Amino acid sequence: MKFAFRYWWYMFKGLLKGSVKIIVPLAVFLLLANIASSFSDDFTGSVFLNTITPLIIGSIALYGFFAIITLLLIQHKRKYYEIVDEKGYCMEAFNFYQQNYILGKPVNENDYIGFAELYQKMGDYDSAIKVLNSIKVSESNKSVRAIYLFEYMTIAIAKNDAALADDIWRLNSNFINSVISDPKSGPSTNALYLVMIYADCVAGRYDRAFQICRDFLNSKHIRKYKTYKENFLVLKIYLLKKLDREAEINSAVIEFNNYVANEWKPLLEVTRTELRNDVEKAIRGELPV
DSSP states (O other): OHHHHHHHHHHHHHHHHHHHHHHHHHHHHHHHHHHHHTTSTTOOHHHHHHHHHHHHHHHHHHHHHHHHHHHHHTTTTHHHHHHHHHHOSOHHHHHHHIIIIITTSOOOHHHHHHHHHHHHHTTOHHHHHHHHHTOOOOTTSHHHHHHHHHHHHHHHHHTTOHHHHHHHHHHTHHHHHHHHTOTTOTHHHHHHHHHHHHHHHHTTOHHHHHHHHHHHHTSHHHHHOOTTHHHHHHHHHHHHHHTTOHHHHHHHHHHHHHHHHHTOOOSOHHHHHHHHHHHHHHHHTOOOO
């Protein structure tokens, strides 16, 4: 029950952040309109209340609707994430996922990408690739296609197969460029930039990887969409190590620690363990994938 509430709150906060872009400008507009009306002889307190009350009631109703929708959304994989949160990416989690989302079920692209990720987490890269090869994700479905490519390239990099990672990148370069050049792409841009930096790293292109990583961490985009920011910070440490810029590593570690301690709020405890392992690898000069 404790995890279920945490999962619900994690997802609900995401919906709230998205709605703020709509609700806040509308509230400000109505407030300014009421202030302007106050200079009119016809303005009264009741006019103000009649204007602002529907906004308050509507906002409460909207957030109540979001709360119910979130409750329904988390049911799909709540039990699976509960197992992973408690026991990590283990055979129990694998069997549960396969039984409930794959075997005998209609093909769902997101579920299959998640299944490939699960294989990857358990170290079975060939099976992960077979799963991804069994589905086709249209470029018209940009967000899912971006995650599909992210997962495919991550598996190639985890296998230390620089050629495969570069092939995927090259064959999908037009799509990737269309996503990262779109300011509305949000977290999809973060995922693609991250995996392109990984690809540069595994191929030994450290100078270019560091420049892209540094520039992205300084961009307005990462300030707005913080998805994977912790991974970019780990990569920065790794790249400083590979470039023999030892004097800068300590400040990069401090930057990472500050972000993780004060801003990073992952859903799963296993993610914290993975990140600790990744930063330890980075400090040793090992690619944190």
